[in-house]
Amino acid sequence: MVYETGNQTVDDAVRRVLDGETLDRTDGLALIAQPADALAAGADLVRREFSDGTVDACSIVNAKAGDCAEDCGFCAQSAHFDTGIDTYGFLGPEKVLEAAKRAEADGAQRFGIVVAEKGVSKEHRPDEWNEIVEAIRLVRDETDIEVDASLGLLTREEADELASEGLNHYNHNIETSRRYFPEVVGTHDFDDRLKTLRRAKNAGMDLCAGVILGMGESPTDRVDAAIELQGIGISSLPINILNPVAGTPMGDRDHAAISKPEVLKTIAVYRLLHPESRVRLTGGREVNLAPDEQHLPFEAGADGILTGDYLTTEGQDPGDDIEIMERAGLEPNRAVNEFDPEAVKAKHRDTDPDTAVGTATSNATTELDD
Template sequence: MVYETGNETVDDALERVLAGERLDRTDGLALMAQPVSPLAEAGAVVRDRFGDGTVDACSIVNAKAGNCAEDCGFCAQSVHFDTGIDTYGFLGPEKILEAAKRAERDGAQRFGIVVAEKGVSKERRPEEWADVLESIRLVREECDLEVDASLGILTKEEATILAAEGINHYNHNIETSPRYFPEIVGTHSFEDRVKTLDVAKAAGMDLCAGVILGMGETPVDRVEAAVALQDIGVSSLPVNVLNPVEGTPLAEQRTEITTEEIVKTVAVYKLLHPDARVRLTGGREANLPSAEQHLPLEAGADGILTGDYLTTDGQSPGEDLEIIERAGLVPNMEANEFDPAAVKARNDGTEQSPTDTVASTGAESSDD
């Protein structure tokens, strides 16, 4: 018997998803117009049917901060905007390993190496490229973590090398719909982003690509972004919510986004992407009250980004575990079998977060 929410539109879509059918743009638009409660119920059903019953936690390190030549309107690391952030070159393999070990201790299953630039270039910056590869090797050898990367635009050769080094997921967010993208970014195109994702996928890496909500996009844009991600083929779909940084263009034209909008979008994304981890990432703490952070998990989300972000602080991994428990779920331990009680015991802030002495780990976006 198919689960029924009592909403005819939602129930029809849910039945088709459970039967293995892929929903399309028309379905997504119809679902986005429905009340949040039946959507949340349906999202949870899809997660339970297609998922493994866990919430997967990833952590990232800002391995190279600031002075990025791109003009993404949400990003504190762009050289085009005066945001006052700390800038530095590539941290180096030992510092990356230090960050990974802390992330491992705090319950992450995945560890992403992130740089702020258009692309790590094997040809133009060979020393930095060599350090990236050595960092990947060290983390894989010494930690029980899946290693991911967000290194900007890739050539086919670079993607092949990263895949051979064992990169699991390549992160390169599309940020928003193809229509709205030029309103946010002027120095490269939506198609440029898709090309890099295609190159990474062809090399054998899984894809982590998602969006930022609250940048002035419409509900239609949110659906069209999800449909574009269907065509790309992602296994991890991060949902960032804009946490505007003073000095960026979007800080001056922020569009308020409600808890209901966030929960509804997460549920619709889960219905459109039943096989992907829909992951709560940057900006969730700034946009969701603490007492409501479990609601997107109850609506179908089954992944989080834990710890700090690229240039802004997150909450403690212990608090994230409590939110997972509040949603009636359990943390994933497939790669890293950690001790939840020990993580929560560090919740009082007396110890450093996974990257306090290294770098912060991206509230503007998980790859920019």
């Protein structure tokens, strides 16, 4: 295929990706220095060649909120910071299932059970572990959506058990580059996260692992994070944009420390570095991109979305998300969960029901993947 953006660096990279070559760190650094419009055009072509023309939607539930002993500087759920969020223990299998059924009705293809802590420990908290496993079984058996989880650090035994229960994806974000990680987290290190990702993959689960943009990292850090994920091998790459939460070390500003063009450039570079992964736009998009700008990431290589609420902050209406996909010339993925997009849009337009995430209890709301 002959395709020219007019930018030689981008055009050469696109041709090499389409020829089956894997781009490296040098390529990534050269690309992220290019103009956003050329990068977006090249990444959109790569997405069209490798993807199926759909946007894959996932939803999450904040299944246990707050009092986390880790000190991740972006996170409202850390016990180190006074953020005023509601805290609660594990919701229980039935309430998790209720949230999963709402996600299914809203068109999600995957549903993530999220527990905010360093790691759900089978050894130290066996009752909680058993409830989580039961929740996985219920979602697996009583819905048509894939069941995923984000439970923190895992042992090999825990990873093997989760895989044997049918957990499809394991989410564990690396957040940023190895170099910048100590500026964000002090209570565990970068290699702890990589070990868990490898254990989940070795157990047979697909990996969902990504980043948060706008925490003060450099463009080089953004590229280095993507290269790190290349080495692990992921199927879904969530891209969060910092939504500053008052009380956290990163909460003393109105928006993320990244411009809209830099967000779009990073998404495009991530598509070129990960041509066969779902590049997924997730937390923080609503506060960093205007409503009439949210289609732009899907014209710059993105083909996945986190719909509904997040972990401690409200998200966006699933019907609105479907309209964003369509504005970008794409359609929602229905490969796992067959649903009627028009019915989802009409339901939310007419009745404004609860969305899947964080509404399993009246006071449970949601935010970024931890």
